[in-house]
Amino acid sequence: xxxxxxxxxxxxxxxxxxxxxxxxxxxxxxxxxxxxxxxxxxxxxxxxxxxxxxxxxxxxxxxxxxxxxxxxxxxxxxxxxxxxxxxxxxxxxxxxxxxxxxxxxxxxxxxxxxxxxxxxxxxxxxxxxxxxxxxxxxxxxxxxxxxxxxxxxxxxxxxxxxxxxxxxxxxxxxxxxxxxxxxxxxxxxxxxxxxxxxxxxxxxxxxxxxxxxxx
Numbered sequence: 001x002x003x004x005x006x007x008x009x010x011x012x013x014x015x016x017x018x019x020x021x022x023x024x025x026x027x028x029x030x031x032x033x034x035x036x037x038x039x040x041x042x043x044x045x046x047x048x049x050x051x052x053x054x055x056x057x058x059x060x061x062x063x064x065x066x067x068x069x070x071x072x073x074x075x076x077x078x079x080x081x082x083x084x085x086x087x088x089x090x091x092x093x094x095x096x097x098x099x100x101x102x103x104x105x106x107x108x109x110x111x112x113x114x115x116x117x118x119x120x121x122x123x124x125x126x127x128x129x130x131x132x133x134x135x136x137x138x139x140x141x142x143x144x145x146x147x148x149x150x151x152x153x154x155x156x157x158x159x160x161x162x163x164x165x166x167x168x169x170x171x172x173x174x175x176x177x178x179x180x181x182x183x184x185x186x187x188x189x190x191x192x193x194x195x196x197x198x199x200x201x202x203x204x205x206x207x208x209x210x211x212x213x214x215x
Contacts, residue, residue, distance in 0.1 A: 001036045003049060005056045007077060012055040014084035020060075020070040021108070022085050026078040026096035032056055039069035054081075091126070100136075109147070114154075123147060127207070131214070135159045139199040148207040151200075154214045158194035163202040163209045173213040 007013075007030060015022055020039070027033075034056075036047055047070065050057040060070045071090075076083070080099040085092050091108040094101065098116040105123045112118065112130040120141045121128055127147040132140075135157050142149050148168070153159075161178055163170050166186040172178045178191035189211075193200065202209045 001047075003034050003036075005032045005034070005049075005051050007031055007056070007080065008054055009079070010054065010081040012057075012082045012084075013076060013080060014056070014082075015058045015072055015074070015086065016084075017060045017070060017072065017087040017090060019068065019089040020072070020087065021090040021092070022072045022074070022087055023093045024074040024076055024083075024085065024095065024097065027075045028078065029075070030077055032077075033075040034058065035073040037071040037073065039071065098133075118142075132157065135197055135200070137198065139201065141199075141201045141203075143201075143203045144207055145205045146207065147204070148210070149202050149204050150210045150212075151202060152212045152214050153193070156194060157213075158197035159200040160191075160196055160198070161193055161200050161202075161211070162188075162190050163211065164188040165204045165207070165209055167206045168204050168208040171208065171210045173211060175213045176211065 046061050048059045076097055082100045084102045086104045088106045092103055092105050093111045095113040100117045100119055102119050103121045107125045109126040110121055110123055110128045114131055114133045116133050117136050118140045122143045125146045128142050128144055128149045131152045133154050170180045170187045170189050172189050178189050180187055180189045
């Protein structure tokens with residue numbers, strides 16, 4: 001099943017899924033295209049679409065004891081407003097989009113490629129890999145309880161770094177000149193990136209943190 005939704009500038013877009021991956025990429029059209037792929041032997045799941053002039057909301061629900069995997073393949077305009085992506089069990093991938101992003105997975109990895117506008121990215125069990133084209137206008141936060149965080153920043157990236165781990169190491173690119181401090185429990189690294197700016201907070205409880213600078 002594939003559906004299209006017209007979007008105006010600054011539109012909001014959200015997906016809340018139970019089991020299954022969410023993949024979002026950009027395109028040069030003023031609309032969203034959503035492809036829903038169902039997997040599994042049961043067909044009791046339902047996908048609900050709510051569409052208004054400036055918002056699209058998609059929710060997956062299933063009766064109890066129905067084992068259904070629902071995968072979303074989405075195309076969004078390169079510039080959009082607030083985007084919320086949530087999956088209880090499944091990975092989330094986002095590429096080439098500028099907006100304001102709130103992304104969460106309870107059990108699954110999260111991957112961002114050439115995005116602008118991260119607000120909060122969080123997973124309880126999974127790794128986070130992100131390439132940021134430039135800093136957001138506001139605070140940027142990446143959190144994982146069980147997994148690693150690997151962030152690459154590009155170009156003239158200005159921010160204030162606050163990285164910490166409880167059980168894991170921190171690796172900061174030498175080009176950034178930010179030292180890593182070892183504590184009785186865990187490690188932390190704090191310092192200015194470029195000219196300074198919004199907070200870039202990287203927090204891993206059981207896992208490592210890596211920050212790289214790409215020219």
